[in-house]
Amino acid sequence: MSGQSNVARLQAAGVIGNGPVSDDHAEKINNLSEDEVNTLVTLRQKMGTADDAPDHLRPNFFV
Amino acid sequence: MSQAAHLAQSNSSVLSTKIAMAHPRLDFSARRFWKHPDLRALLPKFYIELYDVVRGGLSVMESAQRRSEGLSQTDPVAAMLAEYYARHLVEERDHDEWLLEDMTHCGIDAQNARSHIPSGAVAALLGAQQYWVEHQHPVAFLGYVAVVEGNPPVQQHINEIRDVTGYPDAAFRSLREHADADTAHAAELRHFIDSLPLSPRHHELLGLSAFETIAGLARIFDQLCPE
Numbered sequence: 001m002s003g004q005s006n007v008a009r010l011q012a013a014g015v016i017g018n019g020p021v022s023d024d025h026a027e028k029i030n031n032l033s034e035d036e037v038n039t040l041v042t043l044r045q046k047m048g049t050a051d052d053a054p055d056h057l058r059p060n061f062f063v
Numbered sequence: 064m065s066q067a068a069h070l071a072q073s074n075s076s077v078l079s080t081k082i083a084m085a086h087p088r089l090d091f092s093a094r095r096f097w098k099h100p101d102l103r104a105l106l107p108k109f110y111i112e113l114y115d116v117v118r119g120g121l122s123v124m125e126s127a128q129r130r131s132e133g134l135s136q137t138d139p140v141a142a143m144l145a146e147y148y149a150r151h152l153v154e155e156r157d158h159d160e161w162l163l164e165d166m167t168h169c170g171i172d173a174q175n176a177r178s179h180i181p182s183g184a185v186a187a188l189l190g191a192q193q194y195w196v197e198h199q200h201p202v203a204f205l206g207y208v209a210v211v212e213g214n215p216p217v218q219q220h221i222n223e224i225r226d227v228t229g230y231p232d233a234a235f236r237s238l239r240e241h242a243d244a245d246t247a248h249a250a251e252l253r254h255f256i257d258s259l260p261l262s263p264r265h266h267e268l269l270g271l272s273a274f275e276t277i278a279g280l281a282r283i284f285d286q287l288c289p290e
Contacts, residue, residue, distance in 0.1 A: 015084050028072060028080045033267045036081065039274045043088040046281070050091050060093060061116045061211055061280050 006030045006037050013041040074261050075253040078209055081270045082277070086214070089277045092284035097220075099288050103228040107169045110162065112283050115181040118159045119189040120211070124148055126193060127201040134201070140259050144201050147255055151208075154248075161237045168234035184286050188279030195272060202265050205256060206272025210280070212249050216242045 006029045010016045021029070032040075099105055128148035134141035163173045195203035221238050225231075259265070 010084065024072070025080065028077055029084075031077075032081070032270065036267060036270045036274065039271065039278075040081075040084055043085050043274065043278055043281075046278075047088055047091045060089070060214055060216065061113055061283070 006032050009037055010040060013044050015040045015044045073257050074259060074266070075256045077266060078206070078256060078269050078273065079213075079253075082210060082213060082273050085274050085277045086210075089210075089281045089284075092281040096284045096288050097224065102224065103230070105287055106224070106228050106230065106234075107166065107171050108287050110166045110169060110171060111176055111179065112182065112185060112287065114159060114162050114166065114176050115185045116188065116283070117162060119181065119185060120192075120207070121152065121155055121159065123189055123192045123196060123204060123207075124152055124155070127196045127204040128152060130196055131201040140202055140261065140265060141200070143255075143259055144205075148201070148204075158237065158240075161240070165234050165237050169230050182283070182286065184279065184283045188276065188283065191275045191279065192272065195268065199268055200265065202259070202261070203268045203272040205252070206269040206274075207276045209249075209252060209256070209269075210273050210276040212252060215244075215246050215249065218242055 004012070007016070007021055007026050010029060011018050016029070096102075096105065096109070125148075128145060131141040131145035131148060135145050136142075163176060166176055167173055192204055192207050216238055218239065221235050221242060224238075225235055256269075261269075
């Protein structure tokens with residue numbers, strides 16, 4: 001355990017922005033398990049320095 | 064994570080927050096694929112992977128339904144899942160066959176698509192789900208479903224892909240059907256997830272499943288157009 005809050009860890013890793021985080025959002029994030037946070041950090045690392053501009057409406061895989 | 068913390072927030076909003084934080088990873092790889100200068104050559108390869116994912120996803124959903132049914136006498140979440148998966152399996156029936164029809168319009172031989180060996184990336188994506196369903200809890204598969212149905216395509220983008228690739232509109236029936244149907248499916252899924260009496264462990268499993276789905280789908284896109 002790093003001793004940092006989940007919000008701080010995810011901000012440091014670039015998963016979420018460094019701006020203010022609403023209380024509701026912070027509560028959800030700080031309730032994440034350590035495994036969940038680690039996975040999010042790993043996913044972000046795989047993107048390198050790319051920005052994370054959303055483009056999620058293009059075709060994806062489906063059930 | 065405390066039960067009280069979860070009771071204050073809807074189940075679906077907790078999961079949506081998690082997916083929103085991870086989704087840029089999938090967007091990153093998907094964007095690179097869909098903007099590739101030789102998309103016409105790549106689209107048939109995408110369809111073959113998609114066919115494997117659809118077919119394998121239905122198989123995992125069948126497993127999740129059976130496992131839920133088996134647990135349903137003593138597990139209220141599993142009892143609700145058994146009904147949900149059974150209903151969803153009916154809705155998704157034959158989608159793999161529709162896709163085969165679309166593929167023929169891109170010059171893919173349907174028999175080859177049926178008989179080829181799926182990639183390791185597809186096996187890893189669906190194998191993770193199968194493992195969690197069998198060895199943890201069938202609620203895990205909802206994390207997968209939430210990702211794949213949570214961001215349906217829009218018709219405008221499908222038109223762009225048709226125009227860029229030059230394939231006929233008949234090659235895009237499945238994508239168009241999902242663009243329309245998955246919006247409703249996603250809303251239904253949110254309502255269903257909100258109705259489940261989830262424990263903190265269920266929440267964590269849903270999150271990890273969604274993250275692994277995003278990582279797995281991104282890996283498939285990456286392998287379709289390596290740098």
